[in-house]
Amino acid sequence: MRPDLARIRRRLRTACTRAGVPADDRGRLVLAVTLLAEPALTAGENVDVAMAASDRRLAVTVRLDHPVSQGSRNALPLLPERGDGDTLTWHLTGGRPTATADLDDDRATREEMLALVARADTLANEQRDLKHELAETNSGVLAMYVELEQRDEQLRRAHAAIFRELEDALRPRPPLVPGLELAVHYSPTDQDSPTGGDLYDWFVLPDGQVHVTLVDAVGHGVTSTRHALTTTHAIRTLALEGHPFPDLIAHASHTLAAIEPGLMATVLLARIDPSTGRTRFAHGGHPEPVLVTAGEPARLLPATEPGRGVGFPDPGSRELVEVVLAPGDTVLLYTDGLVESRKDIDEGQARLLALAAAHRTWPTADLPRELVTRMHDVVQHADDTVVLAVRRSPTAARSSATG
Known part of the structure; x- marks a missing residue:
């Protein structure tokens, strides 16, 4: 900018x-x-x-x-x-003035986006209520109903235009981290409404580790978008405040319970040390990540006790899953829309493992989009899909030794 x-x-x-x-x-x-x-x-x-x-x-x-x-x-x-x-x-x-502290651009954009999502949610509810009122009238209001449908189409296009302009804030670009290659691809259910409950966040902590959050909020439309944004923002805040990594999901759930009592979301967290490749995962009812290495079959990284997500009873990760990424190794994080397109999650995960292994040498920047394209060759169940790829650079070991 x-x-x-x-x-x-x-x-x-x-x-x-x-x-x-x-x-x-x-x-x-x-x-x-x-x-x-x-x-x-x-x-x-x-x-x-x-x-x-x-x-x-x-x-x-x-x-x-x-x-x-x-x-x-x-x-x-x-x-x-x-x-x-x-x-x-x-x-x-205007109204009552608020604090005049200088907001950074990212924080201010998030605040404005949440307000716009809430405004869109209110407009959608008002639109739905108006439809119900019209449905109870007689056929003499047909002309009014046609006009309402036209307004609804205009509103839908306006919402889509707003969210496209705010897409950078909704879906942040990968951070630039020496020793790591990061990429993402998002595929919405409806191309005209690029919102939903599948969101992610990634940032570098003060100690140099990379934090990744992947959220799949229950529900659809702008409400699920608001819930997913609220969850990712809460976890970011807690992580930057220094709360222990294993406690983040449970802490976020307890914090949001009074603010958003209807919020429910599965969560997968990753914490990566670029200098050593040490990577930890905290599961909150989310599909298992995939590890792709150089000479071995791609495999899932499940937790023995996977834990539960935000808003669920007894939330939090029961145990952490830890791996050490060698130079060239890749981990894939994704939402269930990737593996449920044929209505069989086991079959979907098997196909994903085969494709991930076959594409292990693809450039990191192209890998998420290619996997979504091939996994969605047949779509019997459409759902929002996010795929994140994190690869330890093949030159990471040499760079570390040189440093």
């Missing part, structure tokens, strides 16, 4: 926070200004952003070097005032 754009986003968030603008409106404003400013800054044009607050109202004005048509304005996630010139203005209603 260009420094100028980062500064603009930070100024917008600070002004919105001081004015008490709700997080969902703040997120749509930041996204709208980003969509306008980023291509202009990339092209070397000027972007002037002015803000003025008074009486719990915030006015934001953006001036560009070129005019913006009304059609382009209408495509923004937060509509500005009508016009066709080079100046766009938004007026937002």
Whole structure:
């Protein structure tokens, strides 16, 4: 992200926070200004952003070097005032000001995304209630029902557009870690609704170890997305606070019980030391990871007592599974959509092991997508699917010795 754009986003968030603008409106404003400013800054044009607050109202004005048509304005996630010139203005209603601490971009985006997901969930519930009311009326309201269906289609497309813009926040890019190669592929059930309960998170801890979280929340649509985001965020927070790795699933479940009493999710955690290859897994009712080595058949890494996920009775991992990755070894983490496409999980896991072994030399960046493509050659049961690949670099041992 260009420094100028980062500064603009930070100024917008600070002004919105001081004015008490709700997080969902703040997120749509930041996204709208980003969509306008980023291509202009990339092209070397000027972007002037002015803000003025008074009486719990915030006015934001953006001036560009070129005019913006009304059609382009209408495509923004937060509509500005009508016009066709080079100046766009938004007026937002604020409330009680909140803390003005400078949020980092990742944290602010997560907060805005959760607010947008909650807003979408509310709109979906209102839409469903309205459908029920119309269903109880007589045939004389057919024209109103047709209009409602059109609005529903518009709403669905709007949600899809918003979530595509936020896909980087929903599905973070792999961290750059010397000695490790990481890659991911996500395949949604519905290509027009790239949300669901299958989410992941990965980051580097202060001691240099890599933490990976893979979550499959029970349910569908924006509610399951919110539950999965809440779970990954809770585990990230607890991990960065230094809570013991074996306790993270149980601790997250107990923490979220009062906040999201209906939340249920299977969880798989991994903790990898890039310098030694030592890798530990904590199972929370999730499909077993796959280990692919150089001269041996690919194999599952099950726990004798796999444990239960967040929101389930007696949550947490009963035991840790530990392996040491040699240079060139790969572990695959995935959600059940990968192995249940033919409605037989045992058959699916057997096919996955065979494919993983046959593709052991494929580039890490291409491996997850290739496995999903081949595993989904026949789909009798469609489900969201996430595949993560973690490979210890073949040069890891030499690099470590040199260092």
